Amino acid sequence: MTVVWGAVLAAGLLLTISPWMWPARRSAERQHATGPLARLLEEAGMADVAPGLVVGASIGSAVLAAAIAWIVVPVVAIVGVAAAAGVLAPLVFLRARRPGSSAVAARCGRMCAIC
Numbered sequence: 001m002t003v004v005w006g007a008v009l010a011a012g013l014l015l016t017i018s019p020w021m022w023p024a025r026r027s028a029e030r031q032h033a034t035g036p037l038a039r040l041l042e043e044a045g046m047a048d049v050a051p052g053l054v055v056g057a058s059i060g061s062a063v064l065a066a067a068i069a070w071i072v073v074p075v076v077a078i079v080g081v082a083a084a085a086g087v088l089a090p091l092v093f094l095r096a097r098r099p100g101s102s103a104v105a106a107r108c109g110r111m112c113a114i115c
C-alpha cells in the first residue's frame with residue numbers, strides 16, 4: 001500500500017510541476033483539426049482542447065464507470081451499460097455547453113425577457 005501512495009504522490013507532484021517543465025505550445029503552432037468532434041468542441045467554446053483529449057476522457061470515464069459498476073453489481077450487462085454511459089458522458093457535456101442547446105436555457109431566456 002505504501003508503494004501505491006508513493007506512486008500517487010509522485011504523479012501528483014509531476015502533474016503539479018509539468019506546466020513549468022513542458023510549457024504549452026503556442027496556438028499558431030497547432031494544426032487545427034477538422035471533423036465532427038472538432039466542430040463540437042468549437043461550438044462548445046472549447047476550441048483549444050484537442051479532439052484526442054476528448055477521446056481519452058471518454059475512454060477513461062468508460063473504464064471508471066465500468067469498474068465502479070463491477071464493484072457495486074458484478075453483472076456484465078450492467079457493466080456494459082455503465083461503460084456506454086461513460087463513453088457518452090463527455091460528448092453529452094459538450095453538447096450541453098453549446099449556446100442555445102438546452103430547453104432550460106431557452107426557458108430562462110424567455111423568463112428573463114418577461115422580467
